[in-house]
Amino acid sequence: MNLAQSISLVTGAGRGIGRAIALAMAKEGATVLLTARTVPELEAVRREIETGGGKAVAMPADxxxxxxxxxxxxxxxxxFKRLDLLVNNAGIGRFAPFTSLSVAxxxxxxxxxxxxxxxxSQRAVRLMEVQKGGAIINISSLAGKNSFAGGSGYSxxxxxxxGFSKTLMLEVREHNIRVITVCPGSVDTTFSTLQKDSLRSEKILHPADVAxxxxxxxxxxxxxxxxxxDIRPTNPK
Incomplete structure (x- = not known):
């Protein structure tokens, strides 16, 4: 896919991996639609893209x-009448022993x-089927393959x-829609306190690596x- 002139939506675009993906796609010529709940963060990313000569629209939503x-x-x-690329990046992690994890x-x-x-994805596919093509990127995690203590709910x-991504891929490929699932390992973001270790920050993945x-x-x-x-740190130790 040529990103130039594409209409691309990134969820969770205000920080971390979502921000990095939005910036990278804008540099490729995409019009990036930025969505997240936090308006100041979205506006900061929009300004950063536009300052660099790119095109972005902040569309706050939960x-x-x-x-x-x-x-x-x-x-x-x-x-826009179309959507060429959807990046399902927004996510949340709550980590605790199984017996302590709340239902909330x-x-x-x-x-x-x-x-x-x-x-x-359902809304995106409706548009992509009409235009006979597109791509959906689901940002998952190696936690979707490898279990770990304290991650029962998140995993x-x-x-x-x-499972959803694999099934969706099989259902929509006949419409020339690609479904790509990206599974990062440890990434240097504010996502989890499990990853807030300054000594490891240069060895684990950075958001730009995922982008x-x-x-x-x-x-x-x-x-x-x-x-x-799958993308993981070469040597996280």
């Missing part, structure tokens, strides 16, 4: 709210990590996302699809 999610996609359809934390992770991805949502991985998969000819990518 994708765990059905009303806000559908309003977001209604606005995209009305204004489990529900919040499920709503954002799984349900919102399902609904965003459950990421294993669910892996470059996404771009590499997207740049392939439309006839080729990398359906799943």
């Amino acid at each position: 994708v765990t709210s059905d009303d806000q999610l559908h309003a977001l996609f209604d606005a995209i359809e009305k204004r 934390d489990l529900d919040s992770m499920w709503k954002l990590n799984v349900r919102a991805v399902f609904l965003c 459950a949502t990421k294993w669910a996302l892996m 470059e991985t996404v771009l590499a998969a997207i740049r392939l000819p439309d006839r080729a699809m990398v359906s799943e990518i």
Whole structure:
């Protein structure tokens, strides 16, 4: 896919991996639609993209709210008439021993990590089927393949996302829609206190590394699809 002139939506675009992906796609010539709940962060990313000569539109929304999610996609359809690329990046992690994890934390992770991805993808596919092509990038995690103590709820949502992504890929490829699942290992972000170790920050992945991985998969000819990518630190010790 050639990102130049594309309309690309990134969820969770205000910080971390989402921000890095948005910046990278803007440099490739995409019009990047930025969505997240925190308006000041979105506006900061939008300004950064525009200062660099790129194109971006801040479209604040809480994708765990059905009303806000559908309003977001209604606005995209009305204004742009198409959507070439969806990056389902927004996610949340709550880490605690199984016996201590609250139902509220489990529900919040499920709503954002799984349900919102399902609904965003559903709306995106409707547009992509009409235009006979597109791509959906789901940012998962190695926690969707490798279990770890303290991650029962988070891993459950990421294993669910892996299963959903594989099934979605099989269903929509006949419409020339690619579904690419990216599974990062430890990334130097504010996502989890488990990763806040200054001594490791230069050895674990950076958001830009994940963004470059996404771009590499997207740049392939439309006839080729990398359906799943694991990316991990070379030597995190």
